[in-house]
Amino acid sequence: SQQGEExxxxxxxxxxxxxxxxxxxxxxxxxxxxxxxxxxRGLVHLILIRSNEREKHSGRLRVTLDTSKKSSSLLITASxxxxxxxxxxxxDASLGNQFYFGTGTSLTVxx
Amino acid sequence: NAGVTQTPKFRVLKTGQSMTxxxxxxxxxxxxxWYRQDPGMGLRLIHYSVGEGTTAKGEVPDGYNVxxxxxxxxxxxLESAAPSQTSVYFCASRAGLRGWNEQFFGPGTRLTVL
Numbered sequence: 001s002q003q004g005e006e007x008x009x010x011x012x013x014x015x016x017x018x019x020x021x022x023x024x025x026x027x028x029x030x031x032x033x034x035x036x037x038x039x040x041r042g043l044v045h046l047i048l049i050r051s052n053e054r055e056k057h058s059g060r061l062r063v064t065l066d067t068s069k070k071s072s073s074l075l076i077t078a079s080x081x082x083x084x085x086x087x088x089x090x091x092d093a094s095l096g097n098q099f100y101f102g103t104g105t106s107l108t109v110x111x
Numbered sequence: 112n113a114g115v116t117q118t119p120k121f122r123v124l125k126t127g128q129s130m131t132x133x134x135x136x137x138x139x140x141x142x143x144x145w146y147r148q149d150p151g152m153g154l155r156l157i158h159y160s161v162g163e164g165t166t167a168k169g170e171v172p173d174g175y176n177v178x179x180x181x182x183x184x185x186x187x188x189l190e191s192a193a194p195s196q197t198s199v200y201f202c203a204s205r206a207g208l209r210g211w212n213e214q215f216f217g218p219g220t221r222l223t224v225l
Contacts, residue, residue: 042201042216088153097161098169101154
């Protein structure tokens with residue numbers, strides 16, 4: 001399987017703190033995407049980083065990519081209770097048609 | 112725009128029964144995907160389509176069939192349901208350009224096979 005893995009599996013923090021989650025994958029990629037899933041809902045796209053990029057920002061989100069280590073991290077700054085959700089990374093196969101999702105990090109932000 | 116919709120939202124089947132899950136998108140997307148999500152497993156790709164009339168196998172295709180007769184619809188069929196197919200099924204779509212854009216997901220179908 002080319003499925004990636006997120007670390008940690010679960011994370012609990014206080015509102016206002018930063019949350020960092022990591023993703024490792026197995027094969028070469030064109031890009032890596034992060035998605036959020038609220039309980040009982042579908043996934044929502046957060047941010048995409050291309051293989052030739054090392055860092056990308058979007059609002060309170062910061063994503064880094066290290067292709068030599070086949071890993072990425074997602075940082076959520078100044079977390080809010082509304083950030084409580086599961087977060088998944090997804091990588092594309094070489095042709096860019098298929099995507100492989102990690103196992104997810106469950107984030108709980110305590111008000 | 113409704114985005115990506117899935118029908119039904121919930122279903123309970125007995126072993127051996129068949130059913131079809133319907134996914135519809137109104138964004139004129141070329142690519143459509145069916146995933147299953149199991150606890151601790153993340154999402155796994157079942158089948159996908161890169162355009163009307165095309166289908167291809169994903170990571171876990173066994174026991175499922177698909178059809179894409181119209182660009183806006185992608186159907187997932189279970190011919191003889193098994194308890195191992197108890198899962199939450201998600202459909203997704205995206206525009207073309209290979210991997211350079213996001214997937215839009217439906218709300219999911221929760222299927223239980225007894």
